[in-house]
Amino acid sequence: MSITATRITAAPAAVTIISADRTVTDWASRYFGPWWGAASVDPATVCAGTVIAADVDLDAYMRLEEHVRARPHTSHIYAKAPALVATAADGTITAVAPGQQLAYLSEPATGRIKVAGADPLQVSLATARIARDAVRGQLLRDGWTVLHASAVVMGDRTWLAFGGKGAGKTTTALTLATRCGAHLLANDRVFARADAFGNVTVLPWPAAAAVGLGLLDGLGLYEKVTARLDAGESLHPTQDERVTAALCTGNLSPLWDGGRELKAQVFPDQFESWFGLTLATQGMATDLLFPQIAAGAEPSVHDTSPSLGDSDFMQGATEDRYPDILGLARGVTAGGNADARDHVRGLLRLLPHHAFTLGHDHDRAADFLTKLAAA
Template sequence: MSTPTATRLQAANASVTVLSNTTFVTDWTRRYFGPWWNAFEVPASYACAGPLVTADLNEKAYTDLTALVRSRPHHEATYAKARLLLTRDSTGTITGISPDEGLAYRSEQLGGHVTLAGRTAEPLALATARIAREMIRAALLRDGWTLLHASAVVQGDRAVLTFGSKGAGKTTTALLLASRGAQLLANDRVFVKAIGDDLRVLPWPSAAAIGLGLLDALGLYDVVRDRVQAGEQLHPTQHQDVTDALLAGRREPLWEPDGKREKKVQVFPDQFATWFGMQLATGGRAAALLFPRIDPTSVPAVIDGDRTLGEDDFMSGATEDRYPDHFGLAHGINGGGSDLARATVADRLAALPHHQITLNHDTQANADFLTKLAGDQDL
């Protein structure tokens, strides 16, 4: 049996330790969270302190937990797009198995300790990172943070938050500013909390989904293709069709069969730095809100409008769409934070400068406009 290794994650006052007999799992955790959350190796003996995820490659444990679930009344659910069978005992311990992934979960102490047993390393590493992130999220929400749908960049300690529905330009805005020297804090969502006179922001670590067309427009397509051709890997949640398109040099958007969702490149957080030369921010102070829309017939500009922060800009529901709280980690907290925290953040954000803007398909013009706007003293 390998010597266990441990990685501690820290975000504001929330922390969790990942302990594993497989260094691939803890190395993955440090890579995935390190650029945005403080992820660092600790002695395995430290794992007894605080929230804990234990994740081991262990065929016997997987088999035993599978037998346990199937021997008891259980129900079927979906988690991370995979089938999950779940049972709960009289002590509140939740046990689940994902047969297609070769994973078993056991959540004890009201979600304070989650044990995973896996048959192969990569699915185990992905599942471990997912659980650890959800435990941090739950702790932050209990501590009064909220979670917003927004991209964000930081200049100094001033954070510019960008809101909008799919296709509005959140990712475009953030990546253009990051390519011009701002630090990237969030691609799609961000934690916010009122602390004293400030609205503090924290990143939500995740693989960033970037469409092929946007990669091309940003001048990043060839960088990604060259790296993939050289054998480097993007995040494993990326659809094989996207990898094939990159290798073939296809730059047009790829769509799901229903034509409603685009299949996108899935970029590891650390690849923003190593591949694109962008710096990542670990936090900041909310200073301004942008509400972009893409209009190919317009020039980049600030426009009149009454767009303000709305309910859809907050995370809502008990959990995310793909990650329902099957393991009792959230303790019933709304996935976007408490009503009081949300109302406080909404009021504070409403007092910050708001700018509705249009962007077009001219990347250089967009970047010049956004750089000037973000550099204005009003922001």
């Protein structure tokens, strides 16, 4: 069985994934390729830096599970599943998620990580998640921070849309990308770093994008989705089955599970291949947007002075649902370096701020945002 390797790069950060199962490296290439660099490399050349060895190997998983259970360990919720974690005296971390039949062996001091599991899809998902968090750790140590924002690039301008859940970040970014000719940089968060010239550079955060059913329909994307589904393709496997059923039956009313809206989960590359959008790989922040969505509202500018708050920075050591059980942050404090974060905050405060309300009429929203972009 041949070994394949994919190297992922973002600014100065790099992680290499090697596996005897091509599903794993192909998944990483697809997932990271549109926004970060993802390229096949000769496995024989992989000798330095952070390396993730991923195996679809039930026996290897069982050996690691036995190792954890035989030693003192702690319990965590990791990727929405119970996980057991044991740490050796030399700092080596072994973790298992029995419900997913996934095991991890991490050597934070060397950057070597092993992933083993029974199912190729689960191993692929886990490996991509760990690779992203390993890149995140490297970027945070290099002075980057993470903003809770959507972003688009329009010519020489990069617009960042801020707000809590439901504020309209995704609606604003996708309307600009589908109707106003912008290049999509990020759906929900971006890496940001201040440079020596007083600019803030932003990079994408690759992730499956959560898009509401009503927004898909309003932006004219629903028929493109159903055509792909009818052809046998699929959206991201983390998508709730109720969303898949609704898409297949044409029921585009918002779906709720308690107080959480269930949304379609779009692969990064599907923005290009399914929706015909273009993706930006970096930008330099020029404008801050603070949208609000109100049913029946006429698009309008607010006469207010919005400002960034702590909630506009993702301040976990790793992405929210994934506590750093494997030591990938390697000493980085929550949210990265506080001075770097404050520097970014101070520079962003100097940029033009635009607060506005959008309704559910996406044609009017597109006209409004087009005029705002030209102003």
